Amino acid sequence: MPIVTFLPANKRVEIDSGEDxxxxxxxxxxxVNASCGGEGTCGKCKVLVSGNRVDSDSAGRLSETEIAxxxxxxxxxxxFKDLTIKIxxxxxLLAKRRTKIKTLTSSLxxxxxxxxxxxxxxxxxxxxxxxxxxxxxxAVSDLTRINRALKxxxxxxxxKIDLDIVKKLPDILRDxxxxxxxxxxxxxxxxxxxxxxxxxxxxxxxxxxxxIGTTTCSAQIIDLESKRILAEVSEYNxxxxxxxxxxxRIVYAKKDKGLHLLQTKVAQTIERMIKSLLEQTQVEAxxxxxxxxxxxxxxxxxALGVSTEQIREAPYTPVFRVAPMVSGLDIGLKSLxxxxxxxxxxxxxxxxxxxxAGVAAVDMLxxxxxxxxxxxGTNGExxxxxxxxxxxxxxxxxxxxxxxxxxxxxxxxxxxxxxxxIEPDTFETVFxxxxxxxxxxICGSGLIDLLAELFKSxxxxxxxxFHRDLDTARIRExxxxxxxxxxxxxxxxxxxxxxxxxxxxxxxxxxxxxxxAGITTLVESVGVTLDDVQEILIAGSFGNYIKVAExxxxxxxxxxxxxxxxxxxNGSLLGAAKAAVSKGVLDRAAEVTRSMNxxxxxxxxxxxxxxxxxxxxxxxxKRLFPSVHGG
Numbered sequence: 001m002p003i004v005t006f007l008p009a010n011k012r013v014e015i016d017s018g019e020d021x022x023x024x025x026x027x028x029x030x031x032v033n034a035s036c037g038g039e040g041t042c043g044k045c046k047v048l049v050s051g052n053r054v055d056s057d058s059a060g061r062l063s064e065t066e067i068a069x070x071x072x073x074x075x076x077x078x079x080f081k082d083l084t085i086k087i088x089x090x091x092x093l094l095a096k097r098r099t100k101i102k103t104l105t106s107s108l109x110x111x112x113x114x115x116x117x118x119x120x121x122x123x124x125x126x127x128x129x130x131x132x133x134x135x136x137x138x139a140v141s142d143l144t145r146i147n148r149a150l151k152x153x154x155x156x157x158x159x160k161i162d163l164d165i166v167k168k169l170p171d172i173l174r175d176x177x178x179x180x181x182x183x184x185x186x187x188x189x190x191x192x193x194x195x196x197x198x199x200x201x202x203x204x205x206x207x208x209x210x211x212i213g214t215t216t217c218s219a220q221i222i223d224l225e226s227k228r229i230l231a232e233v234s235e236y237n238x239x240x241x242x243x244x245x246x247x248x249r250i251v252y253a254k255k256d257k258g259l260h261l262l263q264t265k266v267a268q269t270i271e272r273m274i275k276s277l278l279e280q281t282q283v284e285a286x287x288x289x290x291x292x293x294x295x296x297x298x299x300x301x302x303a304l305g306v307s308t309e310q311i312r313e314a315p316y317t318p319v320f321r322v323a324p325m326v327s328g329l330d331i332g333l334k335s336l337x338x339x340x341x342x343x344x345x346x347x348x349x350x351x352x353x354x355x356x357a358g359v360a361a362v363d364m365l366x367x368x369x370x371x372x373x374x375x376x377g378t379n380g381e382x383x384x385x386x387x388x389x390x391x392x393x394x395x396x397x398x399x400x401x402x403x404x405x406x407x408x409x410x411x412x413x414x415x416x417x418x419x420x421x422i423e424p425d426t427f428e429t430v431f432x433x434x435x436x437x438x439x440x441x442i443c444g445s446g447l448i449d450l451l452a453e454l455f456k457s458x459x460x461x462x463x464x465x466f467h468r469d470l471d472t473a474r475i476r477e478x479x480x481x482x483x484x485x486x487x488x489x490x491x492x493x494x495x496x497x498x499x500x501x502x503x504x505x506x507x508x509x510x511x512x513x514x515x516x517a518g519i520t521t522l523v524e525s526v527g528v529t530l531d532d533v534q535e536i537l538i539a540g541s542f543g544n545y546i547k548v549a550e551x552x553x554x555x556x557x558x559x560x561x562x563x564x565x566x567x568x569x570n571g572s573l574l575g576a577a578k579a580a581v582s583k584g585v586l587d588r589a590a591e592v593t594r595s596m597n598x599x600x601x602x603x604x605x606x607x608x609x610x611x612x613x614x615x616x617x618x619x620x621x622k623r624l625f626p627s628v629h630g631g
Contacts, residue, residue, distance in 0.1 A: 358571025
């Protein structure tokens, strides 16, 4: 069996003959960019083969210069002999920075104010009982003694309990001297015992809220006694090594052991976040009673290790819309092995629990205002409605705004360019990076800024093509066509200039066109206009950093008064936190799924026309963007 050695980590891994280098990297736990999930279309999984050359189907995605130097695509290079592979500096930097868990605090005060308005009524309840110690006159079984107490407390006729808990009862009851705390799920006619603890632990009531994003996962620990979020962290979903978007993940999941690997990777991501949260708060894992999670339909399926194959093809059928309650151990979360996990329900294959959570969290069903809820990410998910009706859709924006499909695009990590200004006379750039580090690429908010600045300065025309006769060295012809230099190599943390190409701009324009066409199709389908929309809620962790004016300039968002826009942050995570405090929010989410109709854009005859019309800056119809055209 061949052995592959990865440098500079100097990791060695033995693989089956014929496996590709991407699979070898996965076994060695080495990060290799693979935006397309190993389909060979993104060209980002390039690695350098040291020593002997190998046969590789890498042509078309690598330049002749790169191929001459020994670069190959990891996903297109099968291994039949021992090889030594060098990981490019870009992947090394991304690997180091993407695995860094980010502690978030900016939204906690606002969110805690919202949680304070709730009555504490979590999905699981924790109650303390002082049981009568057995005697010769009262020698009923341990389980009967507990059942008797719970039936009286909750006024139910039946108590259910799993065998593994029954096995622990003798020690728990006697260690606690017949003083116990029970974590229970209360249904209409019965109570299910989820955990029994010795002594009085009622004051130690914590829950985990988690957003399983395609790109980024976020988690919080919520103190149910005080109704406060104690800490929040985020980390990149480790599944992203095997595909940047949901379609790439579906494709990878079909490979041998692919589904198991993707499920394992997201579990590892969540475990790392839990570990960080426990360290920050000094909460013990055993005191986390349950978790509430939200993710799109594909992410929820993958988190549970359930096939996503049928979601990709018509009629786009998921295995479930309402996921079963599971334990942490069921999905590989050892730290929460005994904790029940609730998932937000989905509306359709491409309108998932993350949107259900967000819509429930912002109380759209209680608002009289005609509201547009937009979650901009790998998919553009949009909901229109109020307290009378809801209509949702999903448009495949692609991962361009997450940095994929863009030559020097990266996610929002340290060193990512997040703000850009272009001087209109000289075309010189001024930019800011996340963390103040030397730039290593451009993230989504930076790409929106950059495209808007290129258009406003006259560097590109409405088709996204560079004006090639301008007096600046920043516009030039590169290996991948015409490009604009955002940062010269000497000013970066890399060995090359950071650029945006016409191909990159084309990808960004397709992404923004899909979102805008989705918005206009949804609005027009119910017989209203954009002017009728009274409030626009921008959700998603990426959405927090969008500058509305710049997003309007490129035609991503409707040209409406800025005061109508409101940022809600990560609506999916906010929904998880609210549901942890009050089970009524989960009930509300179920009502959202019943109230919401789904508009399949691919079946809408006008959608493609609107999409094509939006493939310009900002749009072919100038009347839709008067502020951009000076109207």
